[in-house]
Amino acid sequence: MTDIVLVASGDLRESANLQCWPAQAAMEAKLTEVIEGLGHSLKRAHPVKPQGHGFIASQREGMDVFASIDPDAPLIVAEAVWQYSHHVLPGLTTHKGPILTVANWSGQWPGLVGLLNLNGSLTKAGVPYASLWSVDFGDAFFLDGLREWLETGTITHDASHVRPFAGTDLAAEDRAIAAEIAADLRRNKTILGVFDEGCMGMFNAIIPDALLMPLGVFKERLSQSALYHAAKEVPEAEARAVYDWLLARGITFHLGDDPETDLTEAQVLDQCRMYIAAVRMADAFGCEAIGIQYQQGLKDLLPASDLVEGMLNNDDRPDVARADGTVIRQGRAIVHFNEVDECAGLDGVLINRVHRALGQPVETTLHDLRWGEAYGSGVEEEFVWVFEISGAVPPAHNAGGWAGSESFRQPAMYFPAGGGSLMGIAKPGEIVWSRIFVEGGQLHMDIGRGQAVELPEAETLRRSESTTPEWPIMHGVLTGVSRDQMMARHKANHIQVVYATSAEEADKAMYVRAALAQDLGITVSLCGV
Numbered sequence: 001m002t003d004i005v006l007v008a009s010g011d012l013r014e015s016a017n018l019q020c021w022p023a024q025a026a027m028e029a030k031l032t033e034v035i036e037g038l039g040h041s042l043k044r045a046h047p048v049k050p051q052g053h054g055f056i057a058s059q060r061e062g063m064d065v066f067a068s069i070d071p072d073a074p075l076i077v078a079e080a081v082w083q084y085s086h087h088v089l090p091g092l093t094t095h096k097g098p099i100l101t102v103a104n105w106s107g108q109w110p111g112l113v114g115l116l117n118l119n120g121s122l123t124k125a126g127v128p129y130a131s132l133w134s135v136d137f138g139d140a141f142f143l144d145g146l147r148e149w150l151e152t153g154t155i156t157h158d159a160s161h162v163r164p165f166a167g168t169d170l171a172a173e174d175r176a177i178a179a180e181i182a183a184d185l186r187r188n189k190t191i192l193g194v195f196d197e198g199c200m201g202m203f204n205a206i207i208p209d210a211l212l213m214p215l216g217v218f219k220e221r222l223s224q225s226a227l228y229h230a231a232k233e234v235p236e237a238e239a240r241a242v243y244d245w246l247l248a249r250g251i252t253f254h255l256g257d258d259p260e261t262d263l264t265e266a267q268v269l270d271q272c273r274m275y276i277a278a279v280r281m282a283d284a285f286g287c288e289a290i291g292i293q294y295q296q297g298l299k300d301l302l303p304a305s306d307l308v309e310g311m312l313n314n315d316d317r318p319d320v321a322r323a324d325g326t327v328i329r330q331g332r333a334i335v336h337f338n339e340v341d342e343c344a345g346l347d348g349v350l351i352n353r354v355h356r357a358l359g360q361p362v363e364t365t366l367h368d369l370r371w372g373e374a375y376g377s378g379v380e381e382e383f384v385w386v387f388e389i390s391g392a393v394p395p396a397h398n399a400g401g402w403a404g405s406e407s408f409r410q411p412a413m414y415f416p417a418g419g420g421s422l423m424g425i426a427k428p429g430e431i432v433w434s435r436i437f438v439e440g441g442q443l444h445m446d447i448g449r450g451q452a453v454e455l456p457e458a459e460t461l462r463r464s465e466s467t468t469p470e471w472p473i474m475h476g477v478l479t480g481v482s483r484d485q486m487m488a489r490h491k492a493n494h495i496q497v498v499y500a501t502s503a504e505e506a507d508k509a510m511y512v513r514a515a516l517a518q519d520l521g522i523t524v525s526l527c528g529v
C-alpha cells in the first residue's frame, strides 16, 4: 500500500473558491474511492477551512502547506477548478517524491484549464511530473496510467503525433516571406506592451526577456494603474461614439439595471473608455501588441477588459484618434494577448505579420482548452473541443461577425465590477492552431491544423450551458491529434487560433509561420500534420 498526499490549489478570489468547492469535493471523493479500491490511501495535506472550501488560496499558504509534507511522498495535485499555479509551484519545485497532476473531465468549471496551466508552469520550471484526466476515474486510460505512476513515478503518454519541423515543406517564395519578416524583426525590433506582468499565477505565460531579445522582441512594462487613469480621463462623448459604433455594427448588449448582477450601460461606456485609452497607450509607447492582465488589480476598479480585447484584435474596429486628430492604425487590429500571456503575445505578432503578408485574415485569439466531447456516431464520430476563453474573441471569428456577437455581464464571482464579454459561436472554417512555450530554458512552438466546425444549435447550447455561457465558444477539431495526445503534450491552458480562407491557404500559413519561428531560433514541432 502506498500513502499518497493530496493538495488542491484554488483561485485567489474567495468568491470563486466558495462557489466551485462542491465540484472539487465531489472529485476528491471519487478519486479517493478509486485509489482506496486499488489498496492505497489518499490524504489531504491541508484541511477544509471553516469558511467552506479546501483550496490553497495564496502562494504563502501553499509554501506553509508544503513545509508540512514529507518531501519524498507521492503527491497528487487534484484540480476541478481554475487555479493559480503559483500557489503550489514553490512547494512542487522542492518536492522529491513523484508528482501527479489530475483533473476531472468536466466543463462545469475550468479544472482542465487549471491542470494545463500547472503542467505548463511545471514544464517551464523544469519540475518532473506526470498528468492524468478522467470523467469518472474508473476508465482504463486513467487506471493504467495511475498504476504506471504508482509503480514507476512516471507515465508515458503517446506523442506519436509530434515531429520536428524540418523546414523542407516550403516553396522558396514562402520561405522568403518568413525570412523577410524575421530580418525585419531583428533589424527594426518590436515591443510587447505588458500591463502588469503575471496574471493569475500563470508562471508559464511569462517569457524571460533574454529569450525574447534575440528575436528582436522587447517588453514595455506598463501599469494597469496608468490604464485606469487614462480610461477615466476619456470624456463621455468619445466613449459614446465607440458605443454607437458598436451598436451600429449590430452587437447585442444584454443590459439590465442592477450593476451587481447585470451588465449596465455605464459599465459598457467604461469599457469603451478603456478601449480608447488602450489604443492611445499602445500608440504612445510604440507597442505592436499589448496585453492587459485584468483579472487582478483592475477587476475592482473597472469593468472587465474583455470587450476591449476583442475589439483590439479585430481589423474592423472603432477609430481612435490622437490629440492631433490623426487616426491610430486605422482599420488594423492591434494584437492583444489576453491575461498578459506573453507566449500568446509573441505568437500573435508572428500571426499578424504572416497573415498580413499572405493576404489572410489576421484576427487571432487565444482560447482556453476548456473541455470537449466526441460528437456524431459511427464513422462520423469525432472529438470536438470546447475552446472557450474567459470573455472575448475578435468578432471576425464569430458566425455573423459583429452582428452575430453578444455581450453578457461577466460572472460576478470573478468580476465584481461587471463588464461585458464579447461572445459568439466561432464560424466554421479552416484554422491554424499553435502554442509557444518555454521548456529547458528555450522557446518552443507547437503548431498544427484543424477546423472550427458547426454543430446543431441544441448541441452548441448544451456545450455553452455546460461551461460558462457568457464566454465565446469555438467547436474545435484538431487534425491528427487525439484528445489524450493533446492533453499530454500541450504545455499551456491556452491555445492560439487563427482562420485562413481555405485548407490550402491554412497549410501555407502554418508552414510560413513555422519557418518564421524556426528562423527566429524557436524549436518548432508539427503536431498531427
Ligand SMILES: C[C@H](O)[C@@H](O)[C@@H](O)C(=O)CO
Residues within 6 Å of the ligand: 082, 110, 113, 200, 295, 339, 368, 389, 390, 414, 493, 494
Ligand atoms: C475568469 C477565470 O479566472 C478565467 O480567466 C480562467 O479560467 C482562464 O481563462 C484561464 O486561462
